[in-house]
Amino acid sequence: MADDVVIRVEDAGIRFRRNRRARRSFKDLFAGRKRRTRPGEFWALRNVSFTVRSGEAIGVVGRNGQGKSTLLKLVAEVILADEGRVHVAEGVAPLIEITGGFVDDLSVRDNVYLTAGLHGMTRAEIADRFDEIIDFAEIGEFLDTPYKHLSSGMKVRIAFSVISRLEEPIILVDEVLAVGDKGFREKCYRRIEELLAGGRTLFFVSHNEKDLRRFCRRGLYLDGGALVLDAPIGEVLERYNADYAE
Amino acid sequence: MTNSTLGRPAWSPATRYRRSLWLLTVRDLRVRYSTSALGYFWSILDPLVMAAIYWFVFTQVFDRTVGAQPYIVFLLTALLPWMWFNGATSDATRAYLREAKLIRSTKIPRTIWVARLVLSKGIEFVASIPVVVIFAIATGATVQWEAVLLPVALVLQAVLTMGVGLIVAPLVVFFRDLERATKLALRFLFYASPIIYGLSDLPAGLHFWATFNPLAGIFSLYRAAFFPEQLDWFAVSMAAIISSIIFAVGVLVFNRTERAVLKEI
Numbered sequence: 237m238a239d240d241v242v243i244r245v246e247d248a249g250i251r252f253r254r255n256r257r258a259r260r261s262f263k264d265l266f267a268g269r270k271r272r273t274r275p276g277e278f279w280a281l282r283n284v285s286f287t288v289r290s291g292e293a294i295g296v297v298g299r300n301g302q303g304k305s306t307l308l309k310l311v312a313e314v315i316l317a318d319e320g321r322v323h324v325a326e327g328v329a330p331l332i333e334i335t336g337g338f339v340d341d342l343s344v345r346d347n348v349y350l351t352a353g354l355h356g357m358t359r360a361e362i363a364d365r366f367d368e369i370i371d372f373a374e375i376g377e378f379l380d381t382p383y384k385h386l387s388s389g390m391k392v393r394i395a396f397s398v399i400s401r402l403e404e405p406i407i408l409v410d411e412v413l414a415v416g417d418k419g420f421r422e423k424c425y426r427r428i429e430e431l432l433a434g435g436r437t438l439f440f441v442s443h444n445e446k447d448l449r450r451f452c453r454r455g456l457y458l459d460g461g462a463l464v465l466d467a468p469i470g471e472v473l474e475r476y477n478a479d480y481a482e
Numbered sequence: 483m484t485n486s487t488l489g490r491p492a493w494s495p496a497t498r499y500r501r502s503l504w505l506l507t508v509r510d511l512r513v514r515y516s517t518s519a520l521g522y523f524w525s526i527l528d529p530l531v532m533a534a535i536y537w538f539v540f541t542q543v544f545d546r547t548v549g550a551q552p553y554i555v556f557l558l559t560a561l562l563p564w565m566w567f568n569g570a571t572s573d574a575t576r577a578y579l580r581e582a583k584l585i586r587s588t589k590i591p592r593t594i595w596v597a598r599l600v601l602s603k604g605i606e607f608v609a610s611i612p613v614v615v616i617f618a619i620a621t622g623a624t625v626q627w628e629a630v631l632l633p634v635a636l637v638l639q640a641v642l643t644m645g646v647g648l649i650v651a652p653l654v655v656f657f658r659d660l661e662r663a664t665k666l667a668l669r670f671l672f673y674a675s676p677i678i679y680g681l682s683d684l685p686a687g688l689h690f691w692a693t694f695n696p697l698a699g700i701f702s703l704y705r706a707a708f709f710p711e712q713l714d715w716f717a718v719s720m721a722a723i724i725s726s727i728i729f730a731v732g733v734l735v736f737n738r739t740e741r742a743v744l745k746e747i
Contacts, residue, residue, distance in 0.1 A: 315744045341513050346512065
């Protein structure tokens with residue numbers, strides 16, 4: 237077993253209900269996870285296996301609804317697989333639902349300490365990086381403003397700024413960066429490049445071919461909940477474009 | 483696998499758990515106190531108003547035949563811990579729903595979402611103990627050696643409340659009606675527990691059955707600090723057994739539903 241494997245996904249599968257409102261019974265809830273698929277459920281991902289080595293930059297490609305974000309959440313361990321195993325050996329900085337950890341009633345300052353703290357940083361570490369975080373987000377004048385009074389752009393900026401300073405060895409990026417103005421997006425991208433240069437492992441979900449080629453070396457192509465191709469990013473994009481060319 | 487250049491020394495899971503729990507608890511308390519001017523007073527005002535009402539009804543209106551003297555101290559010694567149980571349980575019904583966004587973005591152990599409610603309400607309870615002391619001094623009630631049993635009561639109640647929370651919190655995600663059912667059950671439980679009366683005031687035939695309510699034994703421990711005759715070791719043992727069973731069931735329910743909860747919220 238290679239010792240620098242940081243993410244190991246073995247035969248992972250996860251199943252969702254097609255209809256949220258469908259009736260659910262106590263029996264359902266407590267039935268073991270080995271049970272068979274029932275009508276009204278579908279496998280969002282199934283039989284997905286791959287490993288990621290430390291320092292790799294991976295782009296996840298596929299049309300909408302083919303399981304890309306689900307895969308990202310499995311790697312972030314914010315949802316759990318129904319079958320198979322997902323093993324993540326190192327800390328993860330998830331740029332997914334990044335504003336989720338922020339509390340409306342607390343000030344920006346308190347929020348930075350809270351979110352970074354929940355991701356495992358100590359007060360001293362946060363204090364060291366505090367100015368950097370605020371500078372990056374460009375919201376110096378709003379430190380003591382309650383989070384709810386920030387504009388939506390500022391909210392995303394401060395959230396990105398905090399999560400991207402977590403110093404975790406693995407970063408997961410969902411299409412969050414589509415928000416914010418062009419200048420800030422470019423700044424985020426430069427930050428991601430910096431992190432990559434620093435040896436981080438990147439897991440990137442996007443529809444944008446240019447971004448994928450910019451950051452990633454290896455691609456995972458998901459279709460119909462299965463991993464169709466695991467190859468260099470160029471090859472994966474070619475195959476994707478070929479499959480969905482008119 | 484070292485990350486000498488990147489990251490920090492890895493926390494042990496227990497340290498991580500403790501730190502996250504503490505952060506969220508402090509956040510809870512801070513949000514509560516930063517949004518209201520009276521802060522601390524709100525957490526003791528509610529039981530005080532309730533105590534005043536019961537004191538008035540049972541000592542001024544009716545000729546009281548239950549409890550012990552001084553009645554206001556008798557009431558508060560069970561009413562304040564009841565506020566802890568009641569507050570934590572009713573908040574647990576929304577434990578996952580209210581924090582859905584945060585839960586979807588971090589991977590900290592999911593029991594924390596319940597544990598932090600038990601802890602923050604517990605801290606509020608401990609912070610309200612001076613109120614009992616003030617009333618005890620004012621009415622001349624004397625502290626007995628049984629007051630050293632306070633930590634036992636705290637532990638038992640924490641285990642019980644955590645167990646109930648672990649059962650209620652995930653199930654409400656699937657059965658929203660359970661939220662209202664829980665509120666109703668809590669109101670019933672208030673009168674079914676020895677709060678406005680003592681365990682010994684019950685008719686002999688009911689006494690045995692009443693000890694199946696773990697709160698009965700727990701409250702008798704709290705009360706023993708001022709009213710040693712209220713201490714009922716049989717009820718305390720029952721409370722210990724039943725609290726442990728409820729806790730075990732809670733852990734089981736939580737483990738079996740965790741996957742489904744994460745998908746649902």
